[in-house]
Amino acid sequence: MVAALWAASPSGAEPPWQAADAIRADLAEAQTKQLFDEPTAGPVAAAEAELRGPLRRGLALSAPAELSEIESSLAAARRAGASRDEVGLAAARGRIVAALRRGALAVAVAAALRGDAAEARAWLQIREFRQTTRFTRPGVDATAAVDALAAGEGSPRETAVQIEKDLLDAFQARLFTNLDEASQAAERGFGGRFAETAAIAHGYWLAIAAEYGEQRSQEEARATDRDFTALAAAAAGNDRARFEAARKRAEADLEGFTAAPLTPDEEVNRASQLTRFLDLVPKEYDKGTSDGRVTIPFEVQEAVAFMDGVEAAFSDLEPVLLDRDPAAVERIKSAYAELRADVDDAQQSVSVAPQEELDAARDRAADTFERIAPKEWTEPSEDADYELVDISLDQLEAAAGAGRYQEAEQARLAAYGFFEFGPELKLRAFDPQLALEIEGLIWYGANGDSGLATLVARDAPLGEVRETRLDLDEKLHDARALTGDGASAMTAITNSALIVFREGLEAILILAAITASMIGPRAPLRRPIYRGALLALPASMVMFVLALLLLDSLSQYGEKLEAAVGVVAIGVLLLVMNWFFHRVYWTEWIKGHRDRGKALTGAALAAGAGAATVAGLYTLGFTSVFREGFETVLFLQALQLSSGTGVVLAGVTLGLILTGIVGAVTFALERKLPYKKMLIATGVLIALVLVVLVGNTARTMQGVGWLSIHPIDIDLPLWMGTWLGVYPTVETLTAQALAFCFVIGSYFAAEWMRKRDLRRAIAAYEEEMRGSDGEGAQAGDSWRDGAAAGGSGAIGSEDDAAQAPAHSLSRH
């Protein structure tokens, strides 16, 4: 019935894949016919006829044992068909399918070794594929390697290794899925399927047997071979008990064996995944349970998903660990088993184990792993972070799709956390714009797409969430490619220098804005600020050293520390501004002029400002620079990891020289600029610095969960976030508005106070004039000076004051 549908070309010169597919299809057709009690001779004969041409020749040359097995199994299929032996036909098909794929591997490898990419590619079309699941995917390494060979970019030897690696991995993975299917079929009483899948499992064992013998020993390989032969025979005899016993032995034989060993880079990546997944299991469990009951099932589901990830990663790493310390591996597995039981029980509402139990199991597993794992495995890996971002975004989508937006928000923050504490720093070093775009897509939007924070906050339909996700995936992919390749020494030096220069410029801008007005008698006030700033340089260096020593803990708290430093910087800036406007610009000025006869020197002013004020200026200088220094350290830490300390230090030196030059020029120019204009510019700049600092710090506080997030649905260009700290949320904009109001308020408050005192001075003058005409001139000088001091308001008053016009009263 389905013969026509599975039909293959009868041509003898057909490519090998076509003949192989036809054999498989013909035998499937025979099985289908058998299911419906129809004669099978036709399709079996067609299958036999297909074993010719390039397929036969290739197998005869590179895989004679497989060819021989295919021939004998085809004969067995014919006999089974004739005797209506369903199990016999199925077992024969299983053997043939496995032998065809094994043979194809051998021929493809031989072709690759000859440098014949076309031939290798043709035989790869008979390959087996790994099943697509959440944690695995069909391999493409063999295809990529053959393409590279064809393009002259890969060596025959490398190509052959990649083909073998990819295919052995697929064979081993499918060996286990076939064993599972065999058990299921046996349980359901489907004899044919039982025999076929067991035969395929046996055939795939043969594909990996040589590697097994090499990694373990020939003796062990022979023993395992006996177990697989036994299980295939048991299935062919429909003996479930014998099959299960043999399966158990075979699986025990294969425990810890990986046919296609991971490359060192893959091992590091898997180890990093394992570490992160393991950390997340008790964390998610903790969020999802309370007082012996499940409070947020979604979190428990996440714990289960991460436990799956732990087990999958561990199974890939187990062979290496077994070589190092088999007893420790057992301890790790026992801890995993406890964790697995706990999360499963919670998910199925069987019981909820106390959090301490999971924490203890996690600690036990993690400590043992850290003790026995190669050192490089326990260092952070960005690929693992990207995977975690992906997983969190998947969870976000699933939750949004189900209308559970609170959970979606949790998943979004988790994704952001993995990005922020993982690859973001390095990405910002390499491509700040891309980092901003990714951040924008996770938060409030970028490139015309709404951000996930905005979408989740307004319960957007999944379609919209997905649009952003797709864009985000693309950006993350680019980021991964950019940061994952590793930078050359020159690139790393340039990047380090650029980071230092960029952050240095920010610090210079802030310092210049703050100190611009401190000239003339107030010039000495610059000193504490400069000293504080200079002190921040060694402090930043100490931070850099600490960062190297305490990588993990620092990266964990990096953004929180940044937020805290930001808050301190804002606090100090506000205090100093307050003092600045009210005391220096006005009160101190008036006071100084009233105390006529006293020399208004900078030293006196500094002394008059008091120890608290000087300390405030020190702190201002220090925090202004240290905040940038801190950020620089975090960036450099990421670069140091990938490029080494020496390279980074070279870049830092270059960056510092450039920053020093620009700083010297800026501060020199600052002294020569027209004073009044400088004062106005200073006022604007200080206000700007404060507003930007407040915006960025509020944004950082949102990132670490210290401040709530209420997005506003407006599309702001990314540069506004970069340069002005403007982000579309109620909290950040409100904070900036308050900061702005503070600045303006300070100005008007100063104005109001000045006018009030002026009125008082006028009143006092008039009083004096009424009382004594002879003393009028002296009193007039006094109020004129007072009026002049505030002539142009708090900012930009000094020129007026210096000129002290006699007619100033008339201006008010």
Add this chain to the structure above:
Amino acid sequence: MRNRAKLGLALAAMTLAVPIAGCGDSGGDETTAETAAAELQPVKGYLTDHSDELVEQVEALKENSDEYYALAESVDFDYDRLLEEHGDEVEEILGESKETFVAANPAYEQMEGIVAGVPRLAQYDVDIDAGSDASTPEDAVSFTLTTPAGKQLEQPGNLFFLTETALYGTNPELQAKATEPDVDGDGKVEFGEGLPDADTYKATLDEFEKQAKSLDEDAQEFEPTPSDALTSIVVMTPTMSEYFEAWKNSRFIAGEGAEELGFVATSRLSDIADILGGILVTYDGIEPMIAEENPQQAKQTRKELQSLVAFAADLRDREAAGEKFTAKQADALGAQAQAQAEAIAGQVTQAAKQLEVELQEG
């Protein structure tokens, strides 16, 4: 519940769907992109034809549900009175609804391969055809039904499932209460005689109409890319064993003991054939690109897809002709289809790699 497992697999596949080398849809230049867009236009045409047809059928279903609701309301939702006083009208309305349902289902299934396989559209598949109820949150639909009476049904299951099981009476929760649903008045209640609870049924069709129209609008705006085409094939093809499992558990094979409440009007085999037909249309669009890079790969995948489509169509036709299949046969046939589908997904994954097209993750 209809299609739960399939959804899980599809989502899992999407989750992992391979982030292969290259960035963007293809590594080709503008001309290549334009050529690809032109070649994929038939995919869009196919999609919009079907989304348009779905809207038409669902509008008809909604019209019937409104009439049915009005009748029930006229007797204060006393369903005994409804059958007594308006029995003929009810029979006619529900009869028409069943006929429309049988037409609407393939209109959707034929495009399901594209809708469910393209991440941007996949949510429609969850809500319309694949999603489960709130009992399995990870696969559940996104909507909540609010009935005219104000009752809220949170994540009640997909819309085809709700409509079908209400019309055919296989889901007691969607039936009018305390009433013998002898719709045709022949004195006995036969399989397939359902008397829907008008309040819930109306809410279902209101939502269905909304979703169908929204899907149609999005389909009109959808411009398929090579990444969309390849992703949909990789995501959708490896779910064959689940389809066959649903078929095995449905009334068509399991008879009275069926665990599956859905698939009573149309056999799951019919869905399978329709879905694969849609996937083949998608492959038609992308095949020239694959052939340019690797002609033998393109040929192999076409051959396998065609044989899979024909295999499913043949089984559907045999069943329609009255042939009865056993659970064992369904299992074996499903395993064959699954093996072939996984091979196709694997081949398309390799093709994507060679084309430097990124398969979407979700």
